[in-house]
Amino acid sequence: MRPSTRAVHVTASTPPNSRPVSVPIFQTSNFAFDDPDALAEALESPDSGFVYTRYGNPTIRALEEQMSRLEGGVAAVCTASGMGAISAVLLSTLRSGDHVIAQNCLYGGTFAMLNDLAARFGVDVTYVAGDDPAEVAAAVRPTTRMLYLETIANPVTRVVDLPAFLAAGREAGLLTVVDNTFATPMLCRPIEYGADVVLHSATKYLGGHSDVTGGVLVFADDARYRQVWHHAMELGAAPDPFAAWLTIRGIQTLALRMRRHCANAAELAGRLAAHPAVGSVRWPGHADHPDREIARGHLSDFGGVLAFDLLGGRSAGHAFTKGVRLVKLAASLGGVETTVVHPASSTHRQLDAEGLLAAGIGEGTVRLSVGIEDVEDLWEDLVAALPAV
Numbered sequence: 334m335r336p337s338t339r340a341v342h343v344t345a346s347t348p349p350n351s352r353p354v355s356v357p358i359f360q361t362s363n364f365a366f367d368d369p370d371a372l373a374e375a376l377e378s379p380d381s382g383f384v385y386t387r388y389g390n391p392t393i394r395a396l397e398e399q400m401s402r403l404e405g406g407v408a409a410v411c412t413a414s415g416m417g418a419i420s421a422v423l424l425s426t427l428r429s430g431d432h433v434i435a436q437n438c439l440y441g442g443t444f445a446m447l448n449d450l451a452a453r454f455g456v457d458v459t460y461v462a463g464d465d466p467a468e469v470a471a472a473v474r475p476t477t478r479m480l481y482l483e484t485i486a487n488p489v490t491r492v493v494d495l496p497a498f499l500a501a502g503r504e505a506g507l508l509t510v511v512d513n514t515f516a517t518p519m520l521c522r523p524i525e526y527g528a529d530v531v532l533h534s535a536t537k538y539l540g541g542h543s544d545v546t547g548g549v550l551v552f553a554d555d556a557r558y559r560q561v562w563h564h565a566m567e568l569g570a571a572p573d574p575f576a577a578w579l580t581i582r583g584i585q586t587l588a589l590r591m592r593r594h595c596a597n598a599a600e601l602a603g604r605l606a607a608h609p610a611v612g613s614v615r616w617p618g619h620a621d622h623p624d625r626e627i628a629r630g631h632l633s634d635f636g637g638v639l640a641f642d643l644l645g646g647r648s649a650g651h652a653f654t655k656g657v658r659l660v661k662l663a664a665s666l667g668g669v670e671t672t673v674v675h676p677a678s679s680t681h682r683q684l685d686a687e688g689l690l691a692a693g694i695g696e697g698t699v700r701l702s703v704g705i706e707d708v709e710d711l712w713e714d715l716v717a718a719l720p721a722v
């Protein structure tokens with residue numbers, strides 16, 4: 334072969350007696366075949382061999398199997414972001430005229446997507462408070478197809494009675510979908526309570542190091558998996574193999590990180606609640622959290638996100654997020670480092686006082702995503718930024 338041909342044709346050898354301990358990164362978009370019939374077959378289904386990375390890839394499949402085993406599902410589909418997972422499941426299972434019942438505190442992007450579907454595709458949505466599972470039966474119509482919930486809802490850490498809501502959804506014959514991003518499979522596995530689809534923004538705790546954007550859908554049954562796989566492939570939702578690899582690596586330490594996130598959050602929740610500048614603390618494990626007893630029923634711990642209200646209101650919240658040094662002012666969460674936002678002046682700035690109230694957010698509410706640092710260093714940083722009283 335001439336040099337220009339030799340430069341192009343590179344084949345990785347897979348030595349028969351050596352097995353890599355880490356999952357190799359199959360950074361390839363395309364797969365070669367000996368037989369055209371085998372190629373044709375691989376284009377038809379997710380389990381007839383790899384043909385093209387938008388359909389499937391060995392590194393991405395390793396992440397899918399890792400997540401499917403963790404959540405107790407039968408199969409998973411990975412996507413390039415959490416919103417990719419959410420849009421793939423909504424677009425592949427809903428059609429115009431369908432009706433969705435969803436919890437009223439949801440990730441902002443999910444709200445936007447549902448409202449878009451309503452406006453442009455004629456999918457109706459009813460938002461329920463999440464206080465009583467009877468809300469599901471009361472909202473059901475002949476056209477209702479889906480019940481959409483979050484395990485722990487942002488930013489006020491609302492916890493619905495997931496087993497009871499899932500039972501009510503199944504009773505009504507609905508497809509039940511749970512965004513389990515905040516809890517992770519280390520604290521709760523919704524499929525055990527009857528969820529049909531569990532999804533994650535892998536960008537948060539699964540990746541865990543603020544270095545990857547990704548999403549995952551895990552399915553309780555094979556037919557649903559195949560249906561969504563087909564549409565996700567058409568939508569072009571697939572992640573890059575390297576992003577999948579970073580996520581696999583993150584998940585390997587998820588159990589250790591979650592234990593520390595939760596322990597640090599418990600400690601900070603207690604100390605913040607006792608501070609004179611703080612009105613109330615919202616963390617599902619905190620003694621006066623309204624959903625604490627419900628959360629104890631199906632969560633093995635209470636997560637790394639907490640919110641607290643500064644008595645000084647909007648200006649105090651704004652000043653606090655400017656005053657922290659070690660803790661970073663950043664919109665996202667779930668990384669090893671602690672981050673903070675003041676929703677009223679940043680992520681939820683489009684809402685007026687009434688809108689904020691409806692979302693359970695006060696003018697002085699601050700949300701912390703508690704990292705895995707030494708809790709004494711975190712406390713010193715928070716105390717220094719809290720208003721002197």
Ligand SMILES: *Cc1c(COP(=O)(O)O)cnc(C)c1O
Nearest residue numbers: 414415416417440514534536547
């Ligand atoms: C971040 C987030 C999403 C969206 O995930 P992206 O990876 O940003 O697309 C969805 N749900 C929840 C609960 C999130 O926190």
